[in-house]
Amino acid sequence: MTDFPVFDGHNDLILRLLNGAVTAEGVASGLPDGHIDKPRAQRGGFGGGMFAIFVPSPGNKSVRHDEMRNPRYDVPMPDMVPEDTAAAWTERGFAAMDELAEAGAVRICQTAAEVEAALPAEEMAAVIHIEGAEAIDRGFKRLHMWHARGLRSLGPVWSRETIWGHGVPFRYPSDPDIGPGLTEAGKALIRECNQLKIMVDLSHLNAKGVEDVARISDAPLVATHSNAWAVCPHARNLTDRQLDMIRDSDGMVGINFASAFLRPDGQMDAEFELDIVLRHFDHLVTRLGEDRVGFGSDFDGALVPKPIGDCAGLPNLRAALRSHGVDEGLMTKITHANWLRVLRKTWGV
Template sequence: MTEFPVFDGHNDLVLRLLRGDVTAEGVASGLVDGHIDKPRAHRGGLGGGMFAIFVPSPGDKDVRHEEMRHPPYDIPLPAPVFEAEACEWTERGFAALDDLERAGAIRRCLTASAVEAGLRAEEMAAVTHIEGAEAIDRDLERLHLWHARGLRSLGPVWSRDTVWGHGVPFRYPSDPDIGPGLTEAGKALVRECNRLKILVDLSHLNAKGVEDVARITDAPLVATHSNAWAICPHARNLTDRQLDMIRDSDGMVGINFASAFLRPDGRMDAEFALDIPLRHFDHLVEKLGEDRVGLGSDFDGALIPEGITDCAGLPNLIEALQSHGVDDGLMAKFTHGNWLRVLHRTWGQ
């Protein structure tokens, strides 16, 4: 492990297992592709993170990525996913996390103290996150059931609309002020997440949805994998007004490595220098302060800059930050300390 173990706010490794691309045993022993496995996590200092359970939309992701290589673009949102389908997929996601734990790749963590203790352990410290709440029933019974099984973080939407609210499309250039925010059901979902101490993720919500969460929640505002709109004017990124709300709540933002959300030109192209994510880092630190910025890579769910490539490349980013003037105190906050702070505050431990 490196001097600065990383807690990462978002990855999609579970999706690769559910699609049959990899096995839990392969993740534990080492893979030839993708962004995360246990050996590379050790080399890169990835001590843990939010492991997302995400229900994919029908259609070809490669087609969307090709469109995003040629800005400007405005890709229609996928159709909503039916609750029964989402529920089945989410149950499989919990089973996949169980498989990863049995294989020795991860250790499931239910408290911030467990995350802190696990960052230098043999297995990755894993927090269960659901990205897009289509699988949650209106009576919120599954929210309680899955909380009891380890759910500690939830995004009400993944871009496509749900019964809970409205997300942002993959649109460049565009601000995130697109459409209505949370539904009444979505507001009730946020209140119940507050009561259960489940982190509510702002990433993928549109501007009015973020405002709705800010009015309702009694927890810090957190965007687990989003960037600065001032640097890359993509609908998925956060405006300065949104950053002000996050700062005022003592929340935080995890920097997303997705190329199209980093590059000022919005292109889905990984060939660029690491000075671009450093520009997002500088802007976020300026707007939020040193205690409210971390990492939210989107490993295994995005096209990652060639200077990082996968989790074994995290030291390249750390070296770039050190050359940029980031001292050891801020580096410790950025790589894991700020996440531990906000998890302690959100989960009440």
């Protein structure tokens, strides 16, 4: 494991397990494709991160990716997912996390101290995250139950409407000021997450939703996998106004490796060099400060730049950052220390 292990804000490996594309044993021993497995994590210094439980929308993801190769696009928002469907899928996600732990691929962590201890270990440090809260009931019974089972991070929406609020579409060019923000139920959800010390993820929320969370939450504002709108004017990215709110709360942003959210032209095309990632890095550090930027790869859920490829390719990104003038102190911060800081501040442990 490298001296600079990466704690990552977001991956979708669990979705691959639930879709039957891989097994927990395969993740532990090595996979022929995808972005994350234990052997490649050890080679690349991928210490772990937020493992998302995400309920997919019906339809073909590749169709959306094809749309996002056009010069301009506005992919229609998927329909809402019924609560009972989402709850059953999320239960399977928790079971998949347990299978990964039993196979020796991950070590499930519920505190920042546990994450820090796990980062140098063979197993990946895994924090359980729910992306899109369709599975949560209005009385928050499941939220409490899943918190007791290790849930420590939650995004109220993905890019579709929920009873809690409104997400941003896959739209380019566009700013994120699209539609209303949190519902009254959504505002109650944020308060409940604050009470339980569950981190609230701003990624996928629209502009008004981010403002609602900023007004309500007593925790640092965190976007686990988002980029700078000033570099790539995609609806999924964060404007300077939003970055200023995150800075003022002492939160942070994880840089998303998804090609369409990195490239200034918004294209879902992996053929580009890491200087584009560095442009986002520079803007985020300038706006947020060195203590509030990390990585949020979206591995196994996005088309990532070819020079990275998968988690074994992270040394290429670290090399690019070194060549860009990043010293050891800042490298430590952006690879894992900033995440540890904001997790401690959010969770209290």
